[in-house]
Amino acid sequence: MKYHFLAGADDERVRLLFGPYQAPALRRGSRAWCLYRDRLVVITGWSDAPIPWPLCRGLEPPMGGTGPLVDEELARAVRHESALAIQFWWGIGSCAVGRWRRALGVGRMDSPGSRQLIFDTIRTSIRSWGNGRSGQADDEPLWTAEEVALVGVLPDEEVAQRTGRTLNAVRLKRKLLRRPNPKYPHWRRLPWTPEQDELVLTLPPAEAAARTGHTFYAVRTRKNKLRRLGAAPRG
Numbered sequence: 001m002k003y004h005f006l007a008g009a010d011d012e013r014v015r016l017l018f019g020p021y022q023a024p025a026l027r028r029g030s031r032a033w034c035l036y037r038d039r040l041v042v043i044t045g046w047s048d049a050p051i052p053w054p055l056c057r058g059l060e061p062p063m064g065g066t067g068p069l070v071d072e073e074l075a076r077a078v079r080h081e082s083a084l085a086i087q088f089w090w091g092i093g094s095c096a097v098g099r100w101r102r103a104l105g106v107g108r109m110d111s112p113g114s115r116q117l118i119f120d121t122i123r124t125s126i127r128s129w130g131n132g133r134s135g136q137a138d139d140e141p142l143w144t145a146e147e148v149a150l151v152g153v154l155p156d157e158e159v160a161q162r163t164g165r166t167l168n169a170v171r172l173k174r175k176l177l178r179r180p181n182p183k184y185p186h187w188r189r190l191p192w193t194p195e196q197d198e199l200v201l202t203l204p205p206a207e208a209a210a211r212t213g214h215t216f217y218a219v220r221t222r223k224n225k226l227r228r229l230g231a232a233p234r235g
Contacts, residue, residue, distance in 0.1 A: 012120070014088040017113050018080040021089075024071050026054045036070035036103045043069065049091030068092065070100060079106050082113035143173065152179025192222060201226060201233040 026032060030043045034056055041056035044066050056069045068074065068090055078086060083097045101107070109115055147163045154162070156170045163170070174181065196212045203211070205219045212219065 011088075013082070013117060014085045016077075016081055016085055016089065017116065018076070021051060021073055021077050023051065023053050024069070024073065026069070030054075031059070032056065032069055032071065034070050035072070035075050036100050037064065038103070041069065047091055049089065051089045053090055067096065070103075075100075075104055078104055078111070080111050080113055082111065082117040084117060085113055148173075148177070151177055153182060155183045156181070197222070197226060197231065198233060201231065 024032065026043045028043055028045055031040055032043065032054075033039075034041045037056075037058060040059050042059050043054045043056050045055050047053050047055055047068060053074065054069045055066050057066045058064050070078070074090070077090075078097070078100050083094060083101075086092065086097050086100075087094060101110075109118070143163075147159075150159045150162060151170065151174045156167055156174065159165075159170045160167045192214075196208075196214070199208045199211055200219055200223045205216055205223065208214075208223075209216045209219045214222070
């Protein structure tokens, strides 16, 4: 069988949390009960997956295709391990894992292996991008006041060169500080004041744009939003 998930046995994403798993001692021609098919099946051979497992098909029409025998031991793995681990060790695809889980009543977050994999992915993302309050990754040196003063004033590339930080770190810091990108000053987002809203509602968009400093399209978008909110010009 072809492996549908490319990984190595030492990859943490496919580590088995509740192994080892012992395949049933069955031979070609043996009969067994498949929990996924919910019927009696005949063993047709063995897979060449990292964990070799008996393959089976139905005894009576409709016989269906050939696939791993879902016995109590494999069902234990499906209930406890992540989908990626099942794919790698039993050499099947994600669709097959999904069908097995549905047949066994296992939800996406029910297995401890899937929960662990999802939490590990979230922690890795947090370490890569920094937390939501300071934008500081675990191993990133603290920003000095002088470095912060450069953010949003100089282009991100220049700030990265001057501070020795990565470009992504600079971009993240600028966004967290809500500072405009100096490389694209015409994309700045200016706040709207009540006086400007009054001009938007009473003047043509082009004139309102000239008097407020906003772009023509920003004025038109603001006007539509104010109308949806039921705003009217003061009389």
